[in-house]
Amino acid sequence: MDEGPVEVRLCGYTQGERATLEVRAGSGRVAIKAYATNPAAEAALYKALNATELAAQSGICVPPLLFRIRKLRLIVLGWLEGPTVLHLIRRGEGERAGFVAARWFRRAALLDQRFGRRRGAAYAMRKASEGFPELGAADPGLKAFAVALSKILVRTRPGEGSPHLVHGTLYDRHILDLGDRTGVIDWQRFGRGPLELDAGMFLATISRVAIRHEPLREAVSQAQKAFRDGTAGLLDESALAWHEAAALVRLATKPLSIAGGERLRARGLADPQAVAISRARTLLEEAALVAEPVFREFERIEPRIRARLPVLEPNAPVRAETLKDQVQSSMERIE
The missing domain is CATH 3.90.1200.10 (Aminoglycoside phosphotransferase (APH), C-terminal lobe)
Structure with a gap:
């Protein structure tokens, strides 16, 4: 991410389960997801999908897994830009x-x-x-x-x-x-x-x-x-x-x-x-x-x-x- 002021916004929260943060720094933007339980399976899914069919096909995609912090039960994902x-x-x-x-x-x-x-x-x-x-x-x-x-x-x-x-x-x-x-x-x-x-x-x-x-x-x-x-x-x-x-x-x-x-x-x-x-x-x-x-x-x-x-x-x-x-x-x- 770019150097400069960092902006953090809570964009999703489910009590007792998880929270999703949007983090901006300059033109960079990522999603940080924090979990009450181990998110290993979800992290593996993002990695697998981006490494196989989705990476090779035009038409669909899921967020790329940037990295995972196991001890804190955090995953960091690339941000997909576009209207829902x-x-x-x-x-x-x-x-x-x-x-x-x-x-x-x-x-x-x-x-x-x-x-x-x-x-x-x-x-x-x-x-x-x-x-x-x-x-x-x-x-x-x-x-x-x-x-x-x-x-x-x-x-x-x-x-x-x-x-x-x-x-x-x-x-x-x-x-x-x-x-x-x-x-x-x-x-x-x-x-x-x-x-x-x-x-x-x-x-x-x-x-x-x-x-x-x-x-x-x-x-x-x-x-x-x-x-x-x-x-x-x-x-x-x-x-x-x-x-x-x-x-x-x-x-x-x-x-x-x-x-x-x-x-x-x-x-x-x-x-x-x-x-x-x-x-x-x-x-x-x-x-x-x-x-x-x-x-x-x-x-x-x-x-x-x-x-x-x-x-x-x-x-x-x-x-x-x-x-x-x-x-x-x-x-x-x-x-």
């Missing part, structure tokens, strides 16, 4: 945002890197359910809604074919437009799993943008269309809908988390708890709408196919009534 997909949408460039994200998936599908733990439907549901205690403390009816939805998602979980390298938490803010390349950052939850896991989370996070900011709905719609057009034939539509619904359930619990509450209070809202509950409710309703085609399809499958769904009780098919009716009856019992 979230920033593109906020600027009204929805079509570009969808194209940039789709480019990552088209290239990532060709990678032969299968690092990390298994990341699939079971992982998605486990992460979705982690916030249920906070949801129940804020609104028992919402928890009943989330639990009913999750039980049906478990019954209808998709099959998983050959695993790919997956990010694990691919939000809109993790995908960067680098001009002729797409960059992806923050790989601490990477693993092996279906591409639909990452694609579902990506679509869920941009749907959340439209829910929070009505003026951006058109840009989000453009991004969704461009992404689906750009990944046509690559992703299984039913599995994608399932993973998007599971991701929306997971996102619904975020406003009611400690960190989510702190962010809302920092904005000076008159009643941050009411805002958090409203956001959670809207995201859960969106999850139900996204998942509805999956549930209808499941009702028509052959018995021999149902046998591969170990959580489905014999002679207890999902009822033909809509999910909305099912969760409504659960909420009425709570009341």
Whole structure:
């Protein structure tokens, strides 16, 4: 880095897990990530990806690993310069945002890197359910809604074919437009799993943008269309809908988390708890709408196919009534 004044900015923090610092000195810029646990696996991933396929291909990249300080559990990464997909949408460039994200998936599908733990439907549901205690403390009816939805998602979980390298938490803010390349950052939850896991989370996070900011709905719609057009034939539509619904359930619990509450209070809202509950409710309703085609399809499958769904009780098919009716009856019992 250049000589001169050093500027340090906290740009990411997860309590009890990690912190990310942006460090500037002159024209130089790096990311320093500090962890509560050993980041050896993530460091190895950055090194391996930059040494093999990604280094040889144009179109996609991840941050280069500059060095690692083992005793302090720190890694230092090169900074990727470019707007995130979230920033593109906020600027009204929805079509570009969808194209940039789709480019990552088209290239990532060709990678032969299968690092990390298994990341699939079971992982998605486990992460979705982690916030249920906070949801129940804020609104028992919402928890009943989330639990009913999750039980049906478990019954209808998709099959998983050959695993790919997956990010694990691919939000809109993790995908960067680098001009002729797409960059992806923050790989601490990477693993092996279906591409639909990452694609579902990506679509869920941009749907959340439209829910929070009505003026951006058109840009989000453009991004969704461009992404689906750009990944046509690559992703299984039913599995994608399932993973998007599971991701929306997971996102619904975020406003009611400690960190989510702190962010809302920092904005000076008159009643941050009411805002958090409203956001959670809207995201859960969106999850139900996204998942509805999956549930209808499941009702028509052959018995021999149902046998591969170990959580489905014999002679207890999902009822033909809509999910909305099912969760409504659960909420009425709570009341």
